[in-house]
Amino acid sequence: MNRILQQEAVDNKIVIVRKELNIFRLNSQPLSFTLTFSGDFKIPKLYRKESYVYEFLKKLNIDGKKTFSQIDGNQQKKLVNAIKKITPFHLRKYLFSYHILIHPNLLNDEGKLYEAKEISTYLNGLSRLFNVKLGIDFCLDLCNNLTEVKIENKKYKSQISNAMKIYYDMRANGTVFENDLIIYINYKDKLNPNLVGILSSMLTKGGIEQTKKIVIISAYQKNNFKLSFRVHNKSNYNLNNLARKLVENYGGEAGGHKQASGAVTKKEHEEEIIKKIKQIDENILNSNF
Structure with missing residues (x-):
């Protein structure tokens, strides 16, 4: 049933399914960020090594402020091959995965592509902030509500960050x-x-x-x-x-x-x-x- 629904979504230009680097938000966030904090698959030589990622992209003549979908095809191939080379052989089987991307017909944001999983993350954040109305509006019209959703997502992240600060304070004072x-x-x-x-x-x-x-x-x-x-x-x-x-x-x-x-x-x-x-x-x- 999942395959049937997915194929119907592809045929109706709702989503695009393609095999890419196993990195969350690869096509919607700057490469300098996604390579440094790659969530699903952590590339050992790049993960949490911001200065190394900067030099890595600079050597490839790739603008780290761009997303993967915003660089041209040759640069994409160059980047993928370079990442393969620095990934230990036993981890290479985890390097790629299938991404379900929202079709640009539905969500056009300066060449960025958003994963269905990312949209789900936004909706999850809205529900935790009790902003159900915006969540429904976003489902009905992704493009025109994206800016407001991103603002709410920052509030959600801020609440988590503040909660972690409180946690550390509580640890420090023994509570x-x-x-x-x-x-x-x-x-x-x-x-x-x-x-x-x-x-x-x-x-x-x-x-x-x-x-x-x-x-x-x-x-x-x-x-x-x-x-x-x-x-x-x-x-x-x-x-x-x-x-x-x-x-x-x-x-x-x-x-x-x-x-x-x-x-x-x-x-x-x-x-x-x-x-x-x-x-x-x-x-x-x-x-x-």
Whole structure:
């Protein structure tokens, strides 16, 4: 079914599907940025090495301010071949992937091409900012709403950046609870509750500081107490059961799967929930309470 829908979208000039370098936002962000912070596939000699990327592109006579789709065909080939040469042989099989790109008929932005995944990221950010109307407008008219969506996306990123700063401040002043098993951060009213999930994921996946511990983040959601649970994908702990057991005696709700779950209960139960979180040990995790 996915193939049928994709082919229909291609035939109707809604999307373009093509095999390219496995780099997120390759065609919509400057090459100097995408090569330095390539998310999906990290090129060892380029990843987080801004000065090296600058020299690398300069030697190829490629303008790093341009996106991949904005440079000509010869420059694209030159860049791909140069990246192949500096990529270790055992990693080359991960160097390319198929990209689903929004057709320029629908979204024309100075030669830039946007991935469907990137549009999804924008929509995700809008939902977390409670801006549902703009999200719907964007789906109906990508081109005329893109500028406003990008402004909102900056606000979303700013909220995440501010949340990380608060996290570091809390670590510095000793208000983050941590033991051999868990890291627990209670943001209370200092965090948009829609961000608890993404922040806990960032902790376990290395966006802040990679850990194999269970990460629990909580924040107030009006009169509710919202929690997010994440753990490294090699863990055998069942966080869905953990979340459910933590709140079930307080009229709360929980859901998710083994490595990622969430829960919500009334704010009045905050102290009891925190007490239970601090009592989590191997026996509790293995017995699911």
